[in-house]
Amino acid sequence: MSVMSLLNVGANGMAAGTFGANVASHGASNVATEGYTRRVATQVPLGPAPAGGNGAQATGMKRSIDPFVEKRLLGVRTSAGEAAARADALVTLDDIFADSAIGTQLDELEAAVADVAARPGEIAARTVALSAADSLARSLADAGSRVAEARSDANGRIRGEVGTINQRITQIAKLGQEIARSEVDGREASDLRDRRDQLVRDVATQIPVTAVQQSDGQISLIFNGRTELVSRDGKAHLLTASPDPATGDTRITAIEAGATVDITRYAQGGTVGGLVAARDGAITTAATRLDRLAFDIAAAYNAAHGAGTDLDGGTGTPLFDVSATAAGAAQSLKLSASIAGQPRKIAAAQDASSLPGDNRNALALRALATTRFASAGTRTANEAFADAGAEIGTAVMTATSDRAHTDDAKVQVESLRASISGVSLDEELMNLTRYQRAYQASLEVVRVADEMFGSLLALRR
Amino acid sequence: MRVSDGMLHDMAQRGIERAREKTASASAAASTGLRVQRPSDDPVAHALARRESARESTARSSERTAEHGLSLTAGAEGALAGVTDALSRARELGVQLANGTFTAEDRAAAAHEIRELRKEVTSFANTEVEGVHVFAGYRDAAPPFDEVTGAYSGDGAVRRLEVAPHLRFPVGVSGATTFGAGTGTDVLATLDAMATALETNDVAGVRTSLGGLDASATQILDARAELGSQMRAFEGARSAAQIAQDRGAATRAQLVDVDPYRAFSELANAERALEASVAVAARLPFAGLLGAR
Numbered sequence: 079m080s081v082m083s084l085l086n087v088g089a090n091g092m093a094a095g096t097f098g099a100n101v102a103s104h105g106a107s108n109v110a111t112e113g114y115t116r117r118v119a120t121q122v123p124l125g126p127a128p129a130g131g132n133g134a135q136a137t138g139m140k141r142s143i144d145p146f147v148e149k150r151l152l153g154v155r156t157s158a159g160e161a162a163a164r165a166d167a168l169v170t171l172d173d174i175f176a177d178s179a180i181g182t183q184l185d186e187l188e189a190a191v192a193d194v195a196a197r198p199g200e201i202a203a204r205t206v207a208l209s210a211a212d213s214l215a216r217s218l219a220d221a222g223s224r225v226a227e228a229r230s231d232a233n234g235r236i237r238g239e240v241g242t243i244n245q246r247i248t249q250i251a252k253l254g255q256e257i258a259r260s261e262v263d264g265r266e267a268s269d270l271r272d273r274r275d276q277l278v279r280d281v282a283t284q285i286p287v288t289a290v291q292q293s294d295g296q297i298s299l300i301f302n303g304r305t306e307l308v309s310r311d312g313k314a315h316l317l318t319a320s321p322d323p324a325t326g327d328t329r330i331t332a333i334e335a336g337a338t339v340d341i342t343r344y345a346q347g348g349t350v351g352g353l354v355a356a357r358d359g360a361i362t363t364a365a366t367r368l369d370r371l372a373f374d375i376a377a378a379y380n381a382a383h384g385a386g387t388d389l390d391g392g393t394g395t396p397l398f399d400v401s402a403t404a405a406g407a408a409q410s411l412k413l414s415a416s417i418a419g420q421p422r423k424i425a426a427a428q429d430a431s432s433l434p435g436d437n438r439n440a441l442a443l444r445a446l447a448t449t450r451f452a453s454a455g456t457r458t459a460n461e462a463f464a465d466a467g468a469e470i471g472t473a474v475m476t477a478t479s480d481r482a483h484t485d486d487a488k489v490q491v492e493s494l495r496a497s498i499s500g501v502s503l504d505e506e507l508m509n510l511t512r513y514q515r516a517y518q519a520s521l522e523v524v525r526v527a528d529e530m531f532g533s534l535l536a537l538r539r
Numbered sequence: 540m541r542v543s544d545g546m547l548h549d550m551a552q553r554g555i556e557r558a559r560e561k562t563a564s565a566s567a568a569a570s571t572g573l574r575v576q577r578p579s580d581d582p583v584a585h586a587l588a589r590r591e592s593a594r595e596s597t598a599r600s601s602e603r604t605a606e607h608g609l610s611l612t613a614g615a616e617g618a619l620a621g622v623t624d625a626l627s628r629a630r631e632l633g634v635q636l637a638n639g640t641f642t643a644e645d646r647a648a649a650a651h652e653i654r655e656l657r658k659e660v661t662s663f664a665n666t667e668v669e670g671v672h673v674f675a676g677y678r679d680a681a682p683p684f685d686e687v688t689g690a691y692s693g694d695g696a697v698r699r700l701e702v703a704p705h706l707r708f709p710v711g712v713s714g715a716t717t718f719g720a721g722t723g724t725d726v727l728a729t730l731d732a733m734a735t736a737l738e739t740n741d742v743a744g745v746r747t748s749l750g751g752l753d754a755s756a757t758q759i760l761d762a763r764a765e766l767g768s769q770m771r772a773f774e775g776a777r778s779a780a781q782i783a784q785d786r787g788a789a790t791r792a793q794l795v796d797v798d799p800y801r802a803f804s805e806l807a808n809a810e811r812a813l814e815a816s817v818a819v820a821a822r823l824p825f826a827g828l829l830g831a832r
Contacts, residue, residue, distance in 0.1 A: 109544050109545065110545070116543075172577045172578055172579045173577065175577075175578045175585075176576065176577045176578065181589050181592065181593070182592070184593065185592065185593055185596035185597075186596075188593075188596060188597060188600060189596060189599065189600040189603075192600040192601070192603070192604055192701065193600070193603070193604075195604070195700070195701060196603070196604045196607045196608075196700055197607070197669070197670070197671070199670065199671070199679065199680055200670060427677070429677075431694070432676070432677030432678060432694055432696060433677070433678065433680075434677075434678075434679065434680050435671065435675065435676065435677040435678060435679035435680070435696075435698060436677040436696075436698075437698055437699075437700075438699075441699065441701055441707065444701055445701070445704075445705060447593075447597060447704075448597065448704040448705065458593070460589065460590065460593035461590060461593075463589065464585075464586040464587075464589035464590050464593075465586055467578040467582070467585055467586055467589060468578060468582040468583060468585065468586035469582075470578055470579075470582075471577070471578025471579045471580075471581075471582030471585055471586075472578075472579075472582040474577075474578065474579035475579040475580075475582060478579060489549075489553065492549070493546050493549070493550075496543045496545050496546045496549070497540050497541045497542065497543060497546065498541070499543075500543025500544070500545045500546060501543055501544060501545065502541065502542065502543045502544055503544050503828070503829060504828045504829075507828040507829060508828065
């Protein structure tokens with residue numbers, strides 16, 4: 079036992095106090111840092127103590143984290159990411175079926191044809207009918223190309239997401255190696271862990287993943303319970319996004335046991351899953367319905383028109399030009415070049431000998447508005463359009479309400495995590511005060527030791 | 540529960556976001572008066588409203604067609620009323636001049652009037668309503684009766700108009716049967732015959748043509764009766780179409796329109812919620828221990 083050991087007690091206490099104050103300040107300054115995990119300085123009493131004790135020693139810090147909450151957070155982020163991406167991808171479809179264009183133009187075509195039936199010899203009525211048919215064709219073509227745009231947009235975004243995933247898993251792998259090296263050297267790696275955990279959470283927003291902690295501080299990141307994105311040995315395995323040669327749709331592939339595997343259909347969550355679901359679901363439905371409708375309209379009107387006779391006694395030409403099959407029909411639909419700008423060519427008559435007042439074929443054309451020729455003969459064109467709108471509207475409504483619900487669930491788990499791992503300034507300030515006091519006390523110990531030394535030296539004089 | 544600073548801020552931020560969202564949708568509903576603006580607002584109501592709009596539009600064009608039918612039949616009826624008057628004047632003259640007390644000069648003068656009446660009847664038979672020669676059938680671009688010979692160049696057909704889905708009414712009467720071109724009593728020829736008989740002072744001929752005049756008048760009256768019933772049918776169709784439109788508009792309003800009182804009270808609620816959440820957020824940087832120092 080010596081006065082020297084008292085100095086040691088003071089010095090140790092000052093070091094521990096400084097460390098504690100450092101941890102508290104670090105926490106306070108990271109109050110707004112995303113993914114920062116609260117830390118608590120740990121210290122132990124220094125013994126054994128023939129001298130009555132050697133003071134306090136800082137042993138490091140403990141991250142305040144609950145692995146089960148972290149795991150749940152990955153899950154809710156995946157669901158929320160999926161619903162949000164799906165809702166965003168579908169929202170443009172809603173506009174296409176909103177009651178402004180195609181439905182109204184179907185009505186206007188019917189009205190114009192009805193006027194031709196009432197006044198078959200009048201050029202003005204015929205001109206209006208041609209322009210109504212032209213507007214309808216343009217609107218359907220426009221709707222078709224907007225749906226196609228929504229599809230290529232989704233494909234482009236899937237490619238972009240895969241690019242970001244690759245960047246992130248590369249960084250996760252790199253950080254894992256750094257963490258392992260640091261911890262082997264006995265260095266503190268909490269900040270690296272925070273950064274890695276945040277990257278894992280970001281990837282979970284994009285695709286369903288689980289993170290498995292390895293004993294050496296690394297993690298392996300597994301997609302959908304089957305594909306290793308970051309393997310046990312700390313290597314990143316990148317995904318590939320490439321267009322399907324047949325459809326042009328973006329497919330996602332991974333290398334599994336040396337073989338390339340299409341994993342698109344396993345991405346049933348995250349923004350990637352939401353985009354795939356939107357593309358293969360409502361966007362495909364919208365395209366199919368519009369194509370079918372355009373094809374049916376063209377077929378029905380062309381057949382009816384071809385059965386008639388125009389104002390100059392000629393046989394009715396096709397009214398619409400359309401693709402040979404239903405695929406892509408909406409985008410290809412347009413007023414036939416053989417009739418555009420030639421109102422006399424509307425075949426309102428049945429018989430070349432009863433011109434110009436013969437309206438029998440115009441009546442047949444008008445009847446198409448209330449004839450069930452669409453959707454395999456079960457609906458009128460207007461009904462088919464309305465029902466397609468209901469179908470798409472339901473998909474959009476479901477996506478929007480999914481987004482709200484999954485977002486609520488995400489917020490709940492995020493606030494659970496925040497209550498465990500988030501920074502409270504009041505707490506950190508209390509800790510700062512606590513360690514400041516401990517430091518002041520240790521300083522006092524050094525002063526006392528100094529005085530004792532002083533007294534001791536004075537004795538020898 | 541432990542509350543971190545981040546939680547407080549996130550909560551305030553979400554509160555404002557949600558309140559803003561609600562305010563936006565409430566003010567959209569209040570300002571447009573529409574509860575359903577896009578299919579996703581209410582897919583079923585939206586689809587039903589679209590079908591209702593289509594029905595309304597069909598009814599609107601049916602109403603227009605019925606009105607067109609009405610004006611064609613009214614025009615034809617008006618023309619035939621003129622023909623009836625002309626025929627009864629001709630009959631009056633014929634009955635008078637069949638009497639032996641009149642001289643050849645008197646009859647020649649009357650013949651002149653009959654020729655005028657014949658011209659009048661021809662122009663009635665060539666009546667044009669809204670660009671359509673109503674007694675020409677399908678070949679309605681030109682006057683169907685030749686003013687000199689009285690030859691008929693129409694086809695005697697009767698056009699039909701659609702006044703409700705798949706319901707087609709005939710509009711007008713055949714010029715051929717009404718004026719006896721080819722069938723029945725030829726009205727114009729009867730007048731010609733009477734004029735000729737008067738000119739040639741052929742009293743017996745005048746008497747004979749009186750019978751033809753009677754048959755002609757009956758023929759015209761039959762056609763007028765047919766036109767009268769057509770007009771009633773078009774009137775009925777027109778009011779049915781009007782009712783269908785009103786009903787369609789009412790149904791559609793029920794499906795997609797917003798109750799204005801509800802819309803405005805929802806808007807007021809949303810605005811209050813927004814104000815409250817902004818007020819909470821404004822107090823957020825509350826000092827805590829940091830402020831006590």
